[in-house]
Amino acid sequence: MITDEDNSKRICLKLWGDQATAVTDTDEGSSILVKNASVDKYRSKTQINTTEITSVEVERGVVPSEDTTTEQEIIGASETGSDIYFATESDNITVPRSVFNNMHTNLQEFIGQLPMKLLISYENGHVTQVTPPDAAAVGADEPAN
8 A cells, every 4th residue: 555645645556576576674764766657547546556667666764964863763673685774753764784784683683673763874875873862871971092
């Protein structure tokens, strides 16, 4: 089921084969571009139907353009290829596997600890560090040498 930005309109999107795996639960809140599909109504409900020539692209999470650190509540996570995707209430965050590995946990253990608040650091629009907020505070409280 897909909705518009203010959730006022819901449309059923039927995906088949490889298209069905292109969109995951963690893509909630992402923009989905569907090309070469048909739109019709079934029982007064709008539907988007796909075929073998339909392409589906997911624009996962928008990242800040400036260097910043934000606190995010992570409610879900998944992996594809070299990236891990963190789901929040309103967005998806792409985390390079190398950054995730610095957390010294595996994905299944991480998912078992959710929901969890994390500090997400960005540089040049890319996630460069993921830290639990209490870990960042511990380092800040230590006296300088």
